[in-house]
Amino acid sequence: MTAKRVTFWISTGLMTACFLYMALTYSALPETIVVHFDARGQPDGWSDKSAFFVQYSLIVLGINLLMVGLLPFLIRRVPESMVNLPQKEYWFSAPQRKERIYNRLAVMFHAIGIHTNLIFLVCYQMIIQASFPEVAFQIHVGGFLVLVVVTSLMGTVVFLLFLSPPKEEGTEQ
Numbered sequence: 001m002t003a004k005r006v007t008f009w010i011s012t013g014l015m016t017a018c019f020l021y022m023a024l025t026y027s028a029l030p031e032t033i034v035v036h037f038d039a040r041g042q043p044d045g046w047s048d049k050s051a052f053f054v055q056y057s058l059i060v061l062g063i064n065l066l067m068v069g070l071l072p073f074l075i076r077r078v079p080e081s082m083v084n085l086p087q088k089e090y091w092f093s094a095p096q097r098k099e100r101i102y103n104r105l106a107v108m109f110h111a112i113g114i115h116t117n118l119i120f121l122v123c124y125q126m127i128i129q130a131s132f133p134e135v136a137f138q139i140h141v142g143g144f145l146v147l148v149v150v151t152s153l154m155g156t157v158v159f160l161l162f163l164s165p166p167k168e169e170g171t172e173q
Contacts, residue, residue, distance in 0.1 A: 002103070003103075003107045004103050004106050004107050004110070007106075007107050007110030007111055007113075007114065008068060008110050010110070010114050011064065011067065011068050011110045011113035011114045011117060012064070012068065014113075014114060014117035014121065015060060015064045015068075015113075015117055017117070017121060018056075018060045018117060018120050018121055018124065019060070021121065021124060022053065022056065022057070022124060025128060026049070026053060028132075029049050029127075029128075029131055030049070030131055031048065031049055032046050032047070032048060032049070033046065033047060033049050033052060033127055033130070033131055034046055034127055034130035034131065035047040035127065037126065037130075043130050052127075056120075056124070059120075060117070060120055063113065063116050063120075064113055064116075064117070067109045067110065067112050067113035067116065068109070068110055068113050071109045072102075072105070072106035072109050072110070075102060075106075075109075076102050080092050085105075085163055086160065086163050086164065087163070087164065087165050091163075091165070097165075101163070104162055104163060107162075108159055108162065108163075111155065111158075112155070115151055115152075115155060118147075118151075119148065122144055122147070126144070
């Protein structure tokens with residue numbers, strides 16, 4: 001199975017997990033739920049749970065359609081002059097290289113979708129624990145922020161390495 005398919009299915013699975021988690025916990029939530037937290041993790045914003053359900057669902061679905069479907073599809077149709085990536089001349093110099101970089105970009109978009117879905121799941125877990133303080137699995141704001149910063153930095157490094165051409169011409173497949 002190719003990296004493109006693996007990342008596609010992981011992102012799709014996490015999106016499904018977002019919807020399942022909400023569906024399984026929706027009826028137990030109070031009518032008004034916490035939807036925003038300050039820097040110390042204290043609730044400072046509330047919403048009607050049905051309005052939140054619609055907004056959360058649309059955001060999760062929209063981001064996933066964008067990252068897993070639309071951007072990988074559109075990047076192949078954008079004129080080369082509008083594509084900005086490291087070593088562009090190398091990647092667009094031969095059809096097989098061009099196909100390879102488009103597949104790599106699709107994997108990167110899927111990886112962004114995976115990261116975003118993990119953030120959606122953590123945020124929803126924080127809403128659950130604000131509604132039910134006795135919930136067994138607790139996520140603290142500091143840990144969440146560290147997760148976001150570290151994974152974003154790692155993603156940036158991987159992105160730059162991932163788009164670098166092979167060191168030797170003979171290593172390309």
